[in-house]
Amino acid sequence: MVAQAADVRSRPANLPTLEGMPLHKARPPLGQHFLRDTSVCARIADAIVSPPEAHVIEIGPGRGALTGRLAAKGVPLTVVEVDEALADGLRDRYEGHGQARVEVICADILDIDLPDLIAQRTEGRAVIAGNLPYYITSPILRKVFSAAAGIERAVFLIQKEAALRLAARKDSRDYGFLSVLCRLHAEPELLFSVPPEAFQPPPEVTSAVVRLRMRRDIHAPPGFIDFLQRCFTHPRKKLLNNLSGVYPRETLRQQPETDLRAQQLDLEELRTLWDTLEADPPSRIARP
Incomplete structure (x- = not known):
């Protein structure tokens, strides 16, 4: 889960931080808001790891706030991180240090052949997870939906507005194309909201965690x-x-x-x- 070390002097009171992780300054063009609230990470990890044997592909792990939680649970894990410095930090932390089940790929998730990656890593259906950058949430969701046949479920931390659109039903204000595209491929479930102060730097809006249980009977004829x-x-x-x-x-x-x-x-x-x-x-x- 994209995460950045917070300056302890400026963090909100009673907000748990992730200790022992190297500092990394985000590049603004990536639009990174690093999750640093350990209690939120724990709740997301619990939502992901069921069943525990499923192979997890994490998008945008950043400094590994969620990665560490998943690795501790012993799940087979592939993380895809576009930032080279962050990817190197994850390799230093996990690869070759008894974390044989953690694989780090430095790449843009939008450039990856997701069905092929899933087929190479597991004989079953994978679980996709991540803290998605707001500005590319829709392209990533479309990519995940296009690979839905190989996915058991997805758990994403996204802007709450987008989460509400995914879960919306007809005749509601948030209902639109993204809503029907989601229900064509999955059953959405809004799990919980995440306040701005759980991130560093804090975004201007509230986020939310949504779980998508992929359908096995997807019927989307051409056109x-x-x-x-x-x-x-x-x-x-x-x-x-x-x-x-x-x-x-x-x-x-x-x-x-x-x-x-x-x-x-x-x-x-x-x-x-x-x-x-x-x-x-x-x-x-x-x-x-």
């Missing part, structure tokens, strides 16, 4: 995700308008659902609309 994205392109517009660039308006008007906004339909209702519209391919006027 369906593009269809979902188009449905939510303009949230305030009706589906008739959002889909009129793909299907003739006269075809759309035959479906009562197109008089509604996408936020008023759940995933299965949107899937039914997709199936109906795709039953007659010649009715398409363009590909999204």
